[in-house]
Amino acid sequence: GQNIDQPTEMTATEGAIVQINCTYQTSGFNGLFWYQQHAGEAPTFLSYNVLDGLEEKGRFSSFLSRSKGYSYLLLKELQMKDSASYLCAVMDSNYQLIWGAGTKLIIKP
Amino acid sequence: IAGITQAPTSQILAAGRRMTLRCTQDMRHNAMYWYRQDLGLGLRLIHYSNTAGTTGKGEVPDGYSVSRANTDDFPLTLASAVPSQTSVYFCASSYSTSEPYEQYFGPGTRLTVT
Numbered sequence: 001g002q003n004i005d006q007p008t009e010m011t012a013t014e015g016a017i018v019q020i021n022c023t024y025q026t027s028g029f030n031g032l033f034w035y036q037q038h039a040g041e042a043p044t045f046l047s048y049n050v051l052d053g054l055e056e057k058g059r060f061s062s063f064l065s066r067s068k069g070y071s072y073l074l075l076k077e078l079q080m081k082d083s084a085s086y087l088c089a090v091m092d093s094n095y096q097l098i099w100g101a102g103t104k105l106i107i108k109p
Numbered sequence: 110i111a112g113i114t115q116a117p118t119s120q121i122l123a124a125g126r127r128m129t130l131r132c133t134q135d136m137r138h139n140a141m142y143w144y145r146q147d148l149g150l151g152l153r154l155i156h157y158s159n160t161a162g163t164t165g166k167g168e169v170p171d172g173y174s175v176s177r178a179n180t181d182d183f184p185l186t187l188a189s190a191v192p193s194q195t196s197v198y199f200c201a202s203s204y205s206t207s208e209p210y211e212q213y214f215g216p217g218t219r220l221t222v223t
Binding site: 100 | 211
């Protein structure tokens with residue numbers, strides 16, 4: 001079956017660094033997406049990885065290891081506005097997104 | 110309009126009633142999607158459309174129907190609502206379903222079936 005696993009909740013301190021992990025088992029792979037979703041709002045696109053390695057975009061970076069079925073989202077210099085849920089999604093062989101349940105990130109001052 | 114709009118924002122509906130959730134995009138995207146989001150679960154695909162005039166079933170299609178008469182609109186209909194359809198519904202669109210394009214989401218409709 002298809003499965004995406006990520007931690008339910010994480011807590012971090014303002015100004016610190018946090019890594020949110022995602023492991024997956026899917027039928028086919030056409031890339032992995034990370035989305036951010038603030039409470040009561042729509043998901044918004046953060047990053048896309050299809051090749052192994054690290055993609056950096058400002059304070060946010062995303063890493064992929066296809067052989068391990070593993071990705072992480074790294075958030076640096078955390079700000080209070082980063083408090084949100086972070087959704088990992090894999091695009092399968094039919095170009096449909098399979099979504100994880102999301103990781104709720106709580107930032108404390 | 111900029112992006113995707115959904116209506117209504119929220120709705121309380123009696124079980125057994127018929128309801129249509131509206132979704133409109135102005136990005137000229139070919140592909141559109143309907144998801145439901147429930148606490149503790151990931152977004153689940155209800156129905157999708159690769160292009161105007163075509164639709165397909167997602168992971169949880171039972172009790173829902175869609176149509177795609179033109180590029181911009183993709184309404185979702187609940188023929189006879191049941192309490193298990195209480196959820197937040199998101200409409201999304203992307204340029205195509207034949208390449209890994211990102212999906213853009215509407216603001217969502219919060220539906221409560223009593």
